[in-house]
Amino acid sequence: GNSVTQMEGPVTLSEEAFLTINCTYTATGYPSLFWYVQYPGEGLQLLLKATKADDKGSNKGFEATYRKETTSFHLEKGSVQVSDSAVYFCALSDQDAGSARQLTFGSGTQLTVLP
């Protein structure tokens, strides 16, 4: 079956630090990959996505590259802000024809950015 493994948290960084949150996956086919973010008191929001190998998803200064050879989709940001404090979830959806494309999530990584 499909699974997602992401870096254990919590992660605490100072403002303007470099962020990496590791994510690796196991899938039977060629899934689409996602990063979702959950800000305090809010619902899950899509941050970025990539649908095929070597695609790079980017949004709000965050980037992640779909690496088929290492089955990874690590999230990076060059300079974090206090407003980036949130829980980040890596996820995949099946590409099989007829699939419901439900999301399989990692366990989430709590990020706290200090001023």
Next chain:
Amino acid sequence: GAGVSQSPSNKVTEKGKDVELRCDPISGHTALYWYRQSLGQGLEFLIYFQGNSAPDKSGLPSDRFSAERTGGSVSTLTIQRTQQEDSAVYLCASSFRTGNYEQYFGPGTRLTVT
């Protein structure tokens, strides 16, 4: 436009009682998904609807859980004879249809079983 809405936002119930959780998807979205977010299990998929049909119910944790969708819109997740392990945040998401379309999540219903 309006996003996905869920009600109630919080529900506290006694063990053994039945509860109903409601999801209103984005207008025009034919696919609807239910997920559960709990401390022990993380975020897990429960069931999806394409239109009013739920082709695969194998993600539901037990036969105490059921879901329906009427008119291709509102969906209700029902938990009968609630147990303490049912305590979690229940999330609903909708998308234009099943397939490679973005899922938009609601704010969730926090269920506490005492």
